[in-house]
Each structure stands twice: as structure tokens, then as C-alpha cells.
Amino acid sequence: MIKKRNIQRPGVRIPVAALDTIRHKLTVELTDGPLSARDISGRIGVSEKEVYDHLEHVRTTLHRLGRILIVKPAECVKCGFVFEKRKRLKKPGKCPLCRSEFIHPPLFSIGEEL
Ligand SMILES: [Zn+2]
Secondary structure, three states, rough: OOOOOOOOOOOOOOOOHHHHHHHHHHHHHHHHOEEEEHHHHHHOOHHHHHHHHHHHHHHHHHOOOOEEEEEEEOOEEOOOOOOOOOOOOOOOOOOOOOOOOOOOOOEEEEEEOO
């Protein structure tokens, strides 16, 4: 029996160079922002979940370059609640006030550190 070679799935064991490329693309797109993770996902061809992971990383590296990741917080469509104190970048699932699941996703862009 011939052993099949493992087919590489996206997100699994990505070479470092590829990661750099994705993060570079992400940074370039962000200068064009503000964009939601979904927008970015469509532009650079990785899943939304991966976009959030990369954003966390990019936020740290940008800081070293004297630039910052600007986050426009998520907002409840129904009651207008703004998720200002949220530390994580990921879109919240539910509004804590009205329990609505219609949430405007957070928007990301890049700015200079003041
Ligand atoms: Zn709400």
C-alpha cells in the first residue's frame, strides 16, 4: 500500500516566510483601512479567525515601529452599545445589554503613535 502524503491544510504548519507574507499583506491592507476582519479575510485570502490571530501579532510588531493598530470597537446594531472596554480583538457574539446578536464588527486600521 502506498502511503498518501499529507495534504497541507491551511493554518497547519505554515512556513515562517509565508506567515511573514500574510502579515505584510495584512499591514498593507490596514493602511487602506478601516476594515473589518471579514474585509481583510477577503482581501488576503485567510479565514476570519486567522485574521484575528494575525492582528494580535501585528499589533505587537507595529508598536515596535512606533505605529499603532487603531481599533474602532464593535457596536450593537440594535441598541448602539459600544464594546469599548473589550481587550480582545475578536468580534463579540452577543450584546450584554439587549442580547442581540446583530453586532457591527470592530474595524481596524493603522496609525502613527502620538
Ligand atoms: Zn444591544
